[in-house]
Amino acid sequence: MTISVWPDNKPLDVAAIRDLPEGERAEQLKLVAKQVRRLIVQMIDTARAGHIGGDLSVTDALVTAAFGVLNISPETADDPGRDRLILSKGHCAAALYSVLALRGFFPVDDLETFMKPLSKLNGHPNRLKVKGVEANTGPLGHGLPIGVGSAVASKLSGKNWQTFVFTGDGELQEGSNWEAAMTAAHRKLDNLVVIVDRNRLQQGARTEDTASLDPLPEKWASFGWEVAEIDGNDTAALLKAFTQNRNGKPLAVIANTLKGKGVSFIEDRVEWHHKVPSKEQVELALKELA
Amino acid sequence: MNAHSSVSNETFDCRVAFSEKLIALAEADPRIVAVCNDSVGSSNLNAFRDRFPDRLINVGIAEQNMVGVAAGLANAGFIPFVCAAGPFLSGRATEQVKADVAYSNYGIVLCAMSPGMAYGELGPTHHSIEDLSWMRAIDNLDVLVPADPEQTKAAMDWAVASGRPIYMRVGRHKVPSVTPADRETAFTFGKIDVTGDGNDVALVATGTLVSRAIEAQAILAAEGILARVLNVSTIKPLDAETIIKAAKETKGLVVAEEGVLEGGLGAAVSMTLSENHPAKAKFLGVTSFAPTGSNDFLLEHFGLTAKGIADAARKLVG
Ligand SMILES: Cc1ncc(C[n+]2csc(CCOP(=O)(O)OP(=O)(O)O)c2C)c(N)n1
Numbered sequence: 161m162t163i164s165v166w167p168d169n170k171p172l173d174v175a176a177i178r179d180l181p182e183g184e185r186a187e188q189l190k191l192v193a194k195q196v197r198r199l200i201v202q203m204i205d206t207a208r209a210g211h212i213g214g215d216l217s218v219t220d221a222l223v224t225a226a227f228g229v230l231n232i233s234p235e236t237a238d239d240p241g242r243d244r245l246i247l248s249k250g251h252c253a254a255a256l257y258s259v260l261a262l263r264g265f266f267p268v269d270d271l272e273t274f275m276k277p278l279s280k281l282n283g284h285p286n287r288l289k290v291k292g293v294e295a296n297t298g299p300l301g302h303g304l305p306i307g308v309g310s311a312v313a314s315k316l317s318g319k320n321w322q323t324f325v326f327t328g329d330g331e332l333q334e335g336s337n338w339e340a341a342m343t344a345a346h347r348k349l350d351n352l353v354v355i356v357d358r359n360r361l362q363q364g365a366r367t368e369d370t371a372s373l374d375p376l377p378e379k380w381a382s383f384g385w386e387v388a389e390i391d392g393n394d395t396a397a398l399l400k401a402f403t404q405n406r407n408g409k410p411l412a413v414i415a416n417t418l419k420g421k422g423v424s425f426i427e428d429r430v431e432w433h434h435k436v437p438s439k440e441q442v443e444l445a446l447k448e449l450a
Numbered sequence: 451m452n453a454h455s456s457v458s459n460e461t462f463d464c465r466v467a468f469s470e471k472l473i474a475l476a477e478a479d480p481r482i483v484a485v486c487n488d489s490v491g492s493s494n495l496n497a498f499r500d501r502f503p504d505r506l507i508n509v510g511i512a513e514q515n516m517v518g519v520a521a522g523l524a525n526a527g528f529i530p531f532v533c534a535a536g537p538f539l540s541g542r543a544t545e546q547v548k549a550d551v552a553y554s555n556y557g558i559v560l561c562a563m564s565p566g567m568a569y570g571e572l573g574p575t576h577h578s579i580e581d582l583s584w585m586r587a588i589d590n591l592d593v594l595v596p597a598d599p600e601q602t603k604a605a606m607d608w609a610v611a612s613g614r615p616i617y618m619r620v621g622r623h624k625v626p627s628v629t630p631a632d633r634e635t636a637f638t639f640g641k642i643d644v645t646g647d648g649n650d651v652a653l654v655a656t657g658t659l660v661s662r663a664i665e666a667q668a669i670l671a672a673e674g675i676l677a678r679v680l681n682v683s684t685i686k687p688l689d690a691e692t693i694i695k696a697a698k699e700t701k702g703l704v705v706a707e708e709g710v711l712e713g714g715l716g717a718a719v720s721m722t723l724s725e726n727h728p729a730k731a732k733f734l735g736v737t738s739f740a741p742t743g744s745n746d747f748l749l750e751h752f753g754l755t756a757k758g759i760a761d762a763a764r765k766l767v768g
């Protein structure tokens with residue numbers, strides 16, 4: 161997999177981003193997000209499979225959390241006090257793998273094996289095969305309960321790590337999320353953040369034409385959560401939300417995004433849930449992401 | 451009956467026959483509705499939705515809800531075809547299937563789309579390999595695995611006519627037609643369809659494995675080993691008579707299925723044999739969470755091929 165050149169031809173020190181002042185951090189996160197998007201497109205091109213729409217919509221939030229906020233690194237991968245990043249929308253494994261590769265969990269070149277026979281990079285993530293993966297997701301509606309358990313453990317152990325769970329919006333139609341939401345609020349898990357990738361599309365149609373979720377911020381608030389509704393493709397807004405005061409409650413970040421963000425002909429179109437771009441479309445996409 | 455028949459090269463995705471038949475059934479019977487979980491495309495329901503927009507109830511990504519909704523519809527006299535990917539229908543909604551469908555005795559057809567390892571490299575979360583075991587364990591639930599498009603359609607006819615609680619696999623992995631031309635009907639509930647009358651070995655298969663068993667039958671015939679193929683399209687209730695007859699008339703049975711060995715077809719055959727006519731047998735199935743790979747790659751990986759079946763048969767009779 162090729163990474164286009166970082167500014168000034170110098171590789172970005174991704175491990176140092178977390179310590180930058182907020183404004184600069186947001187700028188560097190944008191650069192990382194662009195590289196992640198390029199990797200996603202290349203992975204899906206090589207595998208001729210994948211979930212490109214949801215990968216591209218969740219990229220900025222994943223990158224902001226992993227590189228800008230959380231204590232996540234290959235060095236601390238087995239540290240019991242590490243922060244936990246859980247991708248509940250496991251069909252977007254390509255986005256997660258790209259983030260982990262850029263963060264140094266495994267060589268970026270391994271991304272070429274995505275979904276190939278016997279690859280560790282299965283179509284949905286497997287924690288036993290890939291360091292940095294915390295949950296074997298794929299069936300929707302599993303990440304948040306696991307996240308609640310992690311947040312309870314964080315308090316019980318006194319190690320006080322953060323748990324960030326990334327869900328789809330269609331995914332919230334699964335009742336398990338709301339069961340977990342009640343537990344989290346009841347237990348005042350202010351170390352738990354759910355990021356809802358609110359791209360308004362699910363597999364077959366718009367969410368509001370399938371089983372409506374609106375008014376979504378109000379739903380989380382009524383379940384006892386602190387809520388932030390933001391532009392989920394804006395690293396600065398994401399940074400602000402991830403570090404805001406939680407008032408002793410779990411935090412729901414409603415990240416309003418565009419499914420397919422960054423590639424004009426993929427953006428906000430239902431058919432790109434898991435369509436694979438043609439070779440010409442791959443070139444066009446990489447040009448737009450240059 | 452032919453000594454052995456060959457398998458044609460043309461292959462089919464059973465979901466196509468399924469959706470054509472569902473529309474035909476719905477045209478004839480206003481009680482028929484489809485219930486799904488954001489799976490209109492993957493269940494091949496686009497044409498049904500266009501034809502009967504009001505009779506497609508898409509509850510969103512919510513399988514427990516989906517099966518419960520179907521029970522409510524059945525309570526009011528509708529005949530729901532619940533269409534969802536096999537792993538999520540059988541796995542996520544197991545208790546609804548037990549309490550709301552089987553225990554409540556509703557005529558609901560639970561259609562497990564893309565079963566087995568059809569989702570290939572999407573991995574074990576998306577493989578429906580435990581479904582036959584889970585569903586077999588539920589009382590008052592018939593479990594069907596049609597092996598080709600003709601069987602799929604005929605099983606749907608029976609499902610509507612019977613009014614029974616039914617779990618039915620609808621295959622995505624492309625299969626050739628395995629229904630012999632001389633059959634009056636492609637599917638008879640509770641009956642195993644036997645091809646060939648070889649007395650050396652019985653190849654007992656279901657779903658995707660049936661055409662592979664027929665290929666194995668040809669491989670073995672070339673070596674002078676005569677096999678019969680038992681296509682088990684009703685997993686439960688099992689046609690014990692045909693299994694026992696095969697055990698009595700051959701030197702052993704090879705049982706092959708695209709699913710785990712604990713509790714599926716093999717387990718059902720095994721119990722039937724030990725209670726009635728203990729016989730030598732070899733069981734082929736999915737023996738672990740799969741590595742990454744396509745459906746074909748994984749069938750090879752687990753030896754669920756004509757060669758794998760023939761090898762097992764040779765060892766049994768040798
Ligand atoms: C329990 C379960 N049911 C169904 C699916 C099939 N499926 C995979 S992705 C998807 C749509 C997800 O939509 P959303 O949560 O909005 O994700 P995004 O738009 O971010 O891709 C569906 C229905 C699944 N993976 N798990």
Ligand SMILES: [Mg+2]
Nearest residue numbers: 329330361362
């Ligand atoms: Mg969505």
